[in-house]
Amino acid sequence: MMLMKAAVEMVTKPSEAANAELRRAERVGHGSVGGCSNNSVKASVEAVRSAVDIDAVRARASTGLPDDARPGTWKLLLGLVDSDDVLACEGLTERRAQYHRWRREFQSSHAGIDNPEQGEADKKDSYARDASLIKEIDKDVCRTRCDLAFFAPGSMQQQWMLRILFVYAKLNPDLGYMQGMNEILAPIVYTFGAVSDDDSAREAEADSFLAFSVVMNSAKVLYSMLPSDPTKTGVEAQMNRLNTLLRQHDASLWLHLNSIGLSPDFYSFRWYMTLLAREFSIETTQRIWDSLLSDPRRFSFLHYISCALIISQKVKLLSEGFTGALKALQVLEEIDIEDVLAHAQQMRERDRQADQNQHLLDRTKMTMANPHVVLYFDVNKTVIMHDPVQGKDLPNIVNDLLTERAFGVVSADGETWTWNKCPVLASDGVVGSGEVSYGTFLRAKYPMSSNSDESKKNKKVRKVMRQDFTSKGFPGEGLASEHAVLLERLQLPSHDGEAYQEALAATGLDESPYHFIIPAFFHFIQYLHDGGVSFNLVFRTYGDDLHRIAQEFNHFCEGKHPFFKTGSSLMDGSDGGVDRRLCLSTADGSSHRFGTFYRSDDITALIMGTFKQPPAVNVSHEEFYATHSNLHTIHGLESIHSFLTKQWRNDQVTLAIRDFYPYWFSKREDARAGKLMTLDTSDKDVHVIFFDDNILAYEPHIVDAREAKDGTPLAWEVTRDVQLMRVEPLEAIGNKSYFIERYLLSCENHNKST
Known part of the structure; x- marks a missing residue:
């Protein structure tokens, strides 16, 4: 039981505590689901059942697994155990039993013929084929990892491999057994066969068969002809993909190898046919497979690892001709596998980002008729995941x-x-x-x-x-x-050095280990700015946390943020471009870029130049602001709409507005008293969007959408996913393109309605 529990503990705790928790679990004798011992499982069901997030499992496994967590985690990654309920083992138990039935059936059908000369012709042929198959498998198994005592001649593990490969070949007659399958099976048997848990040890052979079958289900394309081109095998297609990938990520190395006639089919055929199971020590192979199995697309990451392996030998390869370069790629000396895997991951992320950016660009071109965009952004639980006003960290x-x-x-x-x-x-x-x-x-x-x-x-x-x-x-x-x-x-990356600490302090990030403004917001603003979208950003909040927002946001605009660097151009106007910084003070002769709403049943006013508000609805705003100087007050929806959507359009400045909570509270938080959003539905040159987590799935709740000309409330059915964009904070935390995707949906729907 200990192994699956170790896997669960590892992926359900913050990663820095994972190894300590694994050791604690081992000391107290917690069970693992790998063995499915029912008594200890039942005792810990409620504590563990909900804990497994398969994305967290994949993320943790991709960085390498502790030995005691690997068997259980591989079972999760391969689907042998249901990630939705890791402690319900009925499915695994039945599949193990099925393997044992198949093994008995195929062994008895072969061994049951004592004298084949007296059997029927088809039984003779079947016996001969089985005998030939067993001999072929046995020959390869005896040579597999024979340098390890674990796979010593005549060992139990060799017998497992022989039986597993025989049963698999019998169940898959179209594929049968092919050399290389033995190499793929070896790290699986080594992982599941080295367990100490009694129940898992008893079922190690069955678990190895089940895992091997899943792996082969993805890898069998390598052994088959391509449906689209019956003259080519799957492995040829994969090697062609590797060739393309190398050209894309290191053109100079690709040109050199091409010039000496060294194409991937000379050196990578074995890499693919064995899933890199023959090139390195068994421990290094396990580490590589941690990353391979963590890929939801199973073995697409193999291309990137193979490409990174080639690039790791670049210095040597560039100085060699065909023979020397081929030897270097066959031997692969002085490999730091962690560096290789990190480089592979970087290349894949770069390609994913490029694909995503192209997809988003294509959507932008299709959906945008280039209206000016006014972006109203709620602050708490939309842009930041802190609420200092409410005392919430x-x-x-x-x-x-x-x-x-x-x-x-x-x-x-x-x-x-x-x-x-x-x-x-x-x-x-x-x-x-x-x-x-x-x-x-x-x-x-x-x-x-x-x-x-x-x-x-x-x-x-x-x-x-x-x-x-x-x-x-x-x-x-x-x-x-x-x-x-x-x-x-949301944890901040950790770095050492005085300069880093100074950058944190200047940005306001030195008092918490977590992001203040979430990454998805910066990614969105960068996307709009680099894409040439004309827009005004307007922060909207009931709170008074806008100074803290301005500090970090302005460092981003100036290219000084320690984690989010601006792209090809800054956003502070220093290069002659747009200055998007948030200014919360007013120089003589300039217009205020910050202010507050005041609302009552009879009055709607926007007071620019202060965040201070009357304490209640029944306090006259004129009396309250009478002693304040240098304020600019705009009355009426139409004037407010013009001020927010037209006055600042050419300069594309950023504004900050505090909404009037006393009015919303007095109306029991009804949408028609919430944050005001004015629209001119006849103006096709402006697209107004309001992002807020308090917009509910079935009603606007916190945003009061009205026609600017006459104050008519706008129906939820008309504004939903067009102007009013509900924000799912958990999605925004986990997806840095979240706001981009929501924005594009809004644009698509806006174009349909105009």
Whole structure:
């Protein structure tokens, strides 16, 4: 049981604590699902069941696995154990039993003929074919990793390999057995056969067969003819792909190898046919396979590893002719496999980003008729995952986010909520009948009220329950591991050096180990700026955290951000281009770029030059601001709309506006009193978009969309996914192209409606 538990512990804790947790699990004798011992499994079901996020498993495995976690993690990656419920082993148990039935069936059909001369003709032929097959397999198995005592002649592991390859060949007569399969099987048997857990050790042969079958299901294309070209084998196509990849990532090396006539078929045929299982020590092979198996596309990463292996020998290759270069690639001396894998990953990420950028560019060209864009961006839980006004740090905010994505059942009396045990990060979005999110449950149990004091009390209770959601004793404690995963995704890279610390301090990132403004936001602004999109950015918030936003955002615009460098041009105007920095002070003679809304039933005003607000709706804004100097007040929707969408258009400046929470609160947080967004539906030259996490799936909730000319409320059905863009914070945390994709959807829908 210990092995799968080790795998689960490793991928459900922050990575820096993984090895310590594995050692702790081993000391206390925790079980692993690899063995599926039911007694210890049942005791830990509730603690572990929800914890496995397959993306987290892949990410952790790609960096290399500890030996004790490898068997269990490989089972997860290969699908031998269901990642949705790693402790339910019925499927694995049945597949193991099936292997044993096949093994007995095929062995008895072969060994059962004592005197083939007396059998029927077809039995004679079958016996002869089986005998020939066994002899062929045995010859290769005896030569496989024979330098290791683990695979010593006559060893149990050699017998496993013989039986596994025989059974596989019998079950796959179209493919049969081919040389190279023995090499692929070896690291699997070595991994599963070296376990200490009794149950896993007993089933190591069956587990090895099951894993080998999954691997071969992906790799068998190498052994077959191409359907599109029956004259070529699959491995030829893969080697051609490697040739293209090398030319793309190192043209000078590719030209040299091409000039001496050394094409990939001379040296990479064995790499592909054995999945690099013959080139290195068994331990290095296991490390390579950690990365290979972590790839959802199974072995597409093999191309990049092979390319990185070639490039690692570049200095030697450029000085050699055909013979010397071929020997260098066959021997592969002085290889640092971690450097090779890191380079392979960098090349793949570069290609993925290029493909994604091209896809986004194509979508932009198709969807944009080049209107000017006004981007309203909520701050808390949209741009930043902190809420200093509410006293919430990142761990609190992440709990807050999980309450809206965790679903469960409410008791008949409406008093309690019970989680449905479904993970959030790996959710398919399907909600069970009668299930509601924890956030919905809290809003129903502690609702807004016409009584102001009661509303404030209920809001305070909701706040506490939400921000402690995954803490021990709270309804979401089973999601603590996913809480840890999200924190890790927002953790700042760690570097040493005084210059780095100074850069952090200047940007305002020296007081927390986590990102303040999320990466996806910077990626989006860079995308728009580099793409030549005409836009104004307007930060919108009920809070007073805009100075902290300005500090980091302005460093980004100036190209000084320690983690997000601007592209080909800066955004501070120093190169003669657009200055997108957020200015929260006003020089003499210049216009204010920051301000606040004031709203009541009778008045809508935008006061530029201050963030200060009247404390309540019934306090006259004229009296409140009477003693303030150098303010600019705009009254009425049409004037406000013109000010926000036209006055700043040519300069494309960034603005910051504080919305008036007392009015929204007085209306029990009804959308028609929320953050004002004015539209002129007849103006096709301006596209207004509002990004906010509090826009709900079924109503605008926090944004009050109105026609600028007459104040008519605009229907949710008209503005949804056009102007009003709901933000899913968990998606924005995990996908740096999130805002780009949402923006393009908005543009596509806007074009359809015009």
